[in-house]
Amino acid sequence: MTLSRRLPGSPAIAAASEIAPGRYPDHDGFAMQELVMANFLAQWDLDPSLIDGLLISPAGMAVGSGANIFVHEWMTDSLGIKPRYAMTVNAGGATYNLMAMRAATTISSGLADAVLCIGAGKFPKVGAGAGDTMAKMVSDPQFEYPYGSFIPALYALTANRHMHDRGTTREQLASVAVSSRKWALKHPDAIMGHKGPITVDDVVNSRPIASPFNLLDCSVPCEGGAAFLVARGDIAREITDQPAYVLGFGEYHDHGAIALSSDFAAMGAGNAAKPAFAMAGLQPSDVNMAQLYDAFSINPILLLEETGLAKPGEGGRFFEDGRGAPDGDLPVNTYGGLLSFGHTGDASGITMLVEGALQTMGCAGDRQVETDITLVHTYGGMMADQATLLLGRAP
């Protein structure tokens, strides 16, 4: 039996909600964050005196419009709270799993009891120089950017190496997008939810972007955001009958520039997942559902294999066989993924965490699937920052 190192106080996600992904042209960074909070406060009846911690990320980094790196101070005033724990944090897509982890350890150490976590994101429209702006942001300015370090091509470096080393096929990549679309059809807010189902042929025959990716292998840029509350177990149970307990977590930071990646056939996610399972005293076979960050179709394949949910080289077959789709034995990205729900820029990493929490809490509406143990893995940068979170229905 594995000895659990679970945290004292049983920290849990007690509340979570996300605004519909879309375009919010009249809302800049902070206005987006207030929109997110207005939605959250309307859905959850919370006493302001309960909140003694605040973690928030800058919104608007991707559009280069001067994201506010002191936004925790602005939100403190806006909410009328005087927290004993607060910070503006960023690790790209990994930000929100890391917020949940930081909140959990803070609660366990007694430095806060209820930490509000907030993310909102803007995303430039593709075309109009967006590809160039984003490439510049994520690349080494001297040693990557001059070579045309277009983001889909950077991810494609990993996809091609995985196909070469592990035998993953083009059709298997496409089947990830097909699976996500099936879930999106069940989510009322998913951007691609009204576009109907897609087939492997649809994906493979969509416009070529950067080999092996075609358009439908790429996530859909949009804007949005969410908030969630991590609270000590007893406080969480006063807010909701069924919180999502934080059972284990781990993180790993492999590189900055993707050219320096340790292994192009992998992302280093296993180095985050292993300590998460050890902390929780769980095995990959205990997991009922996975929410896996999917900027491109390759990522859920890599993450399934690296977190141990599929054997190396079997992640592609997993999706080809429909195992992550509705009625599959291990549902993956039950909200439609960034591929079909939408990629909300700075806030993208909060979406799969909110979905993992809502599913674990039994609050996922028509797309609800029974899950006792849910794995949420997000990453930031060019597959640089890895963060695994295990949520459960029991502490």
Next chain:
Amino acid sequence: MKPVPEISEVTEPYWRAAAEGRFMLPRCNTCDGVHHPPRRWCPHCWSQDMSWAEMSGRGHVMTFSIVHQPPSEGFEVPYILAVVKLEEGPQMMCNIVKCTTGDVTIGMGVSVIFETRGDIALPQFKPA
């Protein structure tokens, strides 16, 4: 025009050598490790005692992608974005040039070639 790197104090010798047709990287005088991109200290052992050493210019393709949508106006598609592992150990991003897109493969041997871009020479790789 395609982007031109903004050269810093630390990387100036790299670009100066490239302009002379030589591919130079810092080699650590303490641990003998070579690294890319050039840093103020050796990322292997943190020694700051380093010398510039000429590389063989040979390596192999670790991975690549054929880009069909240009990120900015200067780029003509399709082009090959790749990461090459140098014979001396470091890995670096580049374009594979003088190579049709159907011919590039993972593991393919490549050698350095310099692309003139504005006032600088950019190390690129071609089939060996």
